[in-house]
Amino acid sequence: MASETPSSGTWFGSAEKVGRLRGRIFKWTCLGATVLTLALMLVFLLYVANDAFRPFSADPGWLATMGLTVVVPIALLAGYYYRRDRSAGQVAYTALGLPVLVALASGGLWLLFRHIVSPREWFVLVVSIVVAGGLVVGHSRVRHDAVTERLVVTVLVPLLVVVGIPTVLPGLGQFLYLLPVLPNALFSLILGFVLPVAAIVGWRVRAVRDADRDGAIAAGITVAGGLAGLGLGPLVGIHPTSWFVFAAPIVGALVVYVEHVVRNDKGLSGLAFPVVVVAGVFAGLAVTQLLGFAGPDAWLNMDFLTSAHDTDPSEAGIYPTLVGSVLILLVIVLSAFPVGIGAAIYLEEYATSQGRFGTVMELIQVNIANLAGVPSIVYGVLGLAIFINLIGMGRGTAVVAGFTVGLLILPIVIISTQEAIRAVPDSHRQASYAMGATKWQTVRNVVLPESLAGIFTGTILALGRAIGETAPLLMIGIPATVRIAPDSFLSRTGAMPRQIFSWSTQITTEFRYGVLAAGVVTLLVVLLTMNAAAIVLRNRSQQTQ
Incomplete structure (x- = not known):
């Protein structure tokens, strides 16, 4: 029996080593497959992006200027966040990506306002929805025990208010169109888009802060950011209605996120990252224009995004x-x-x-x-x-x-x-x-x-x-x-x-x-x-x- 113990231990030890070796092989195989997949996708994206933007068609001076004003500050800040303050890095990338994401989503709304729904129609729709929601909420507070009745009211009231009954009872929107005075397109967007966005932002900040004053301040900042288009829009060549659609959601999203960062008091230095990026881009464009450096002759530009197909x-x-x-x-x-x-x-x-x-x-x-x-x-x-x-x-x-x-x-x-x-x-x-x-x-x-x-x-x-x-x-x-x-x-x-x-x-x-x-x-x-x-x-x- 004494002679069997070492051999038994050796067998189990060998099996354990083999198991560990197989586990390591499996781990590194999965890692290699992941890296290979990501590398292939990166190569594909770089290949397509190179054809779309043609960065090397720009003057060397343009590339050097934009590198010094944009790329170098971004790399330095990213390295600082990675080594010194990871939480600030997360705040930095979110604060930069959030307005970009909201701007792209607002672009979809802008397309709807331009081609599908006029500002007046949107205003009438918002008023109808607000009235229908108020009726449903009011009924639920008065008759909160009548579950079946509340369900019926929740389904029927919005339909009757917004749509009505064809050929029998018009919806609220049709009555509003009969009014002698309706807001023009500009004020329809202010009343039907900017103010609702500000109300949502104010409600959110008030809910997390439990303070009416903070909610009112957040809503006021959002309204101010939207109404700034009345003065700043013509100066920068943007129509005020387009400014409303983009500025109000972007300012509102930033207000909510900055409030979240300040309330948690963590990673505050990351809020400087988008400021540095935007300032670097504007500085680089100003310097290249002053020195006469030509930028890349890209296929993907505003003309491509705003034009139809052509044989040329x-x-x-x-x-x-x-x-x-x-x-x-x-x-x-x-x-x-x-x-x-x-x-x-x-x-x-x-x-x-x-x-x-x-x-x-x-x-x-x-x-x-x-x-x-x-x-x-x-x-x-x-x-x-x-x-x-x-x-x-x-x-x-x-x-x-x-x-x-x-x-x-x-x-x-x-x-x-x-x-x-x-x-x-x-x-x-x-x-x-x-x-x-x-x-x-x-x-x-x-x-x-x-x-x-x-x-x-x-x-x-x-x-x-x-x-x-x-x-x-x-x-x-x-x-x-x-x-x-x-x-x-x-x-x-x-x-x-x-x-x-x-x-x-x-x-x-x-x-x-x-x-x-x-x-x-x-x-x-x-x-x-x-x-x-x-x-x-x-x-x-x-x-x-």
Whole structure:
């Protein structure tokens, strides 16, 4: 027996060493695969960005000046934050990225105000929504015990106030249009956009500070930032209405974030980072203009973003298809996500796998899982058959494209939402029931808040697939080239993936490299903006849990 102990120990020791070696090999293999994937993506992005911006076409003096005024200060500050104050670095990058993200989102609103909804129509819509919300809240306070009645009022009152009953009872908006005096476009945006944004900012600051004075100050700063466009807009060549749409959300977001940083008293020095970046950019542009240094001859510039397609590559732009993609995404968000999230809630919280409907529920679950893997061209055929041939909607419209791509991502939304709901511990539900809460109250107050992070993760995946799909758009008749931006959701429209595909088939080299690269970068910026917004909301929901 004494002779067996060493050999046994040696065997176990050898097995342990082999296990550790295999674990290290697996770890480094995964790390290598990750690094390789990121490196390939970085090379692709740098290749496309080089074709889109052509930085080396600029004068060496321009590159040196911008490097000294922008790149060097950014590198020095980033190194300082990395070595001395990590929390300030996080604040710095958030403070710089937040206004950029809000500005890009405001650009979508600006497109809506320019092509779809006039400022007066927006003002009337906001007034109708505020009145309907006030009636619902007032009824809930008076009749807070009548659950069924509150549900009916919550559904019917907004419909009656905002829409009305066709040919019988007009909505509130139609009555407002009968008034002898309505605000002009400028004041309609002030009353219907700037003031509501300021009210939301003030309400948020008041809630976290528990002080009416702080909320009023935050709202006042937001209003001042928006109204500054009346004086500063003409000086810098920006129309006041455009200033309102961009400035009010940006100032409001910065006010909320700066208040958050000051309240936590952590990483305050990071707030200097965006100031240094903006000052460096303006200083660099001023010096290069003074010295006469020419900047890069980029394909992706304001002319490209504000122009339509042209047979001349130097005159070609993406603006009409950019507007069309924004409209399509709005239809997807408003149609697919409510339906998908609602279906997931029913399947997880209300449907039962027992009894007579158990087989039906299992069949539905299997079909949803299978639909997530169906090729996108099949959904294009489905959209063509249902929305165009059966219902009779127009070919190539934003609403048909949105519904078709919405069907494509619907299984992804349902599955990801189901997984997020399943991740909520069942003990939380039982605790809610023990407190006397109903099924709906438990779902609304416990399940949904705790599963929001997973739901937002699903939206990131779904939107990422939706914006880049081209095959369904080909099937439903989205044109390859449009020269006029759509003016409604029922207008014939283009889409960025379809336009980029069309540019890739051009014989001219400038189209297949320069213009194509500019379109790809624009599409990626829109995609990353939506993903960043979803990530911010997801992280926010995780922090509040």
